[in-house]
Structure formats: structure tokens, C-alpha cells
Amino acid sequence: xxxxxxxxxxxxxxxxxxxxxxxxxxxxxxxxxxxxxxxxxxxxxxxxxxxxxxxxxxxxxxxxxxxxxxxxxxxxxxxxxxxxxxxxxxxxxxxxxxxxxxxxxxxxxxxxxxxxxxxxxxxxxxxxxxxxxxxxxxxxx
Numbered sequence: 001x002x003x004x005x006x007x008x009x010x011x012x013x014x015x016x017x018x019x020x021x022x023x024x025x026x027x028x029x030x031x032x033x034x035x036x037x038x039x040x041x042x043x044x045x046x047x048x049x050x051x052x053x054x055x056x057x058x059x060x061x062x063x064x065x066x067x068x069x070x071x072x073x074x075x076x077x078x079x080x081x082x083x084x085x086x087x088x089x090x091x092x093x094x095x096x097x098x099x100x101x102x103x104x105x106x107x108x109x110x111x112x113x114x115x116x117x118x119x120x121x122x123x124x125x126x127x128x129x130x131x132x133x134x135x136x137x138x139x140x141x
Contacts, residue, residue, distance in 0.1 A: 006131045007063040013124035014057030014086070017093075017117040021050045025117070028110035034103040042096065052089050056082060056124065063131060079132030086125030093118035 026046050032039045059082050063075070097114030100107040 006127050006134065007060045010060035010124045010127040010131065011057045013120045013127070014053045014060060017089075017120040017124070018050050018053035018057065020113050020117050021046055021053070021093075024113045025110050026050075028107065028113075029100070032100070032103060032107060034107070037103065045092070045096070049089055049092055052085055053121070056086055056089075056128075060124070060128065060131070076132045079128055083125040083128040083132075086121050086128060090118045090121035090125065093121060 026043055029039050029042050029046065032042070059078075063079060093114045097111045097118060100111040100114065103111075
């Protein structure tokens with residue numbers, strides 16, 4: 001994959017993950033009737049995941065629009081450091097997905113969606129690291 005396409009691919013993964021959480025997971029969690037379940041707390045945490053995914057996606061999109069973004073060391077380090085929250089979101093989604101898997105057949109769709117979003121966040125984090133480590137060739141003067 002060309003280095004200029006990495007930020008766009010990362011943006012697409014983060015945006016897809018955010019949309020799936022907002023449109024599929026949160027409505028399913030609202031109807032969770034498992035004993036001792038606290039859907040209110042889970043919904044707040046999922047909105048935080050949604051917001052973090054939007055921020056990560058917008059950061060990746062910003063990198064795709066900046067023509068000399070990787071010319072400075074600061075931008076390259078920022079891209080590498082932005083992978084850390086992506087991996088944290090992947091861990092949070094994996095934990096929630098595995099927890100909801102035990103809430104019965106009614107929550108399996110939400111659990112599988114969360115695990116898919118976790119995979120998208122992990123791949124987006126890997127692409128973000130690749131953005132920071134890639135070196136674009138500058139055109140010869």
C-alpha cells in the first residue's frame with residue numbers, strides 16, 4: 001500500500017468502527033436484560049469509545065491532507081503515539097465483546113460487532129504506526 005493511502009485506510013477503519021458502535025452496539029446494549037447488568041455504565045463507555053474513534057479517524061484524515069506531514073519528526077512521532085489509544089480502544093472493545101458474549105444469545109450480535117470493531121481498531125493502529133514509520137519520497141527539484 002502506498003504511504004499516501006495509509007491515512008485514508010486508517011480513517012476508514014476508525015470511522016467504520018465508530019459507526020458500528022453507535023448504530024449497532026449501543027442500541028443492543030440498551031436492551032440487555034442479563035441479571036446484574038449495568039447497561040447505563042456500558043453505554044457511557046461505548047460513547048467514549050465512539051468519540052475516541054472519531055478523534056483517531058480525524059487525526060488520520062488530517063495526515064492524509066497535509067502534503068508535508070511526514071517531513072517533520074514531530075508529525076511522524078505523533079502518528080506513532082496515536083496508535084497507542086487505538087490499541088487501548090481495541091482492548092476495551094475486546095473486553096466488552098467477550099463480556100457480552102456471556103449475556104446470552106440476544107447479545108451475540110453486539111458481542112461479534114464489538115470484536116469486529118476491535119479488529120478494525122487494531123488494524124487502524126498498525127496502519128497508524130506504518131504512517132509514522134513510512135518515508136515518502138519527495139519529488140526531485
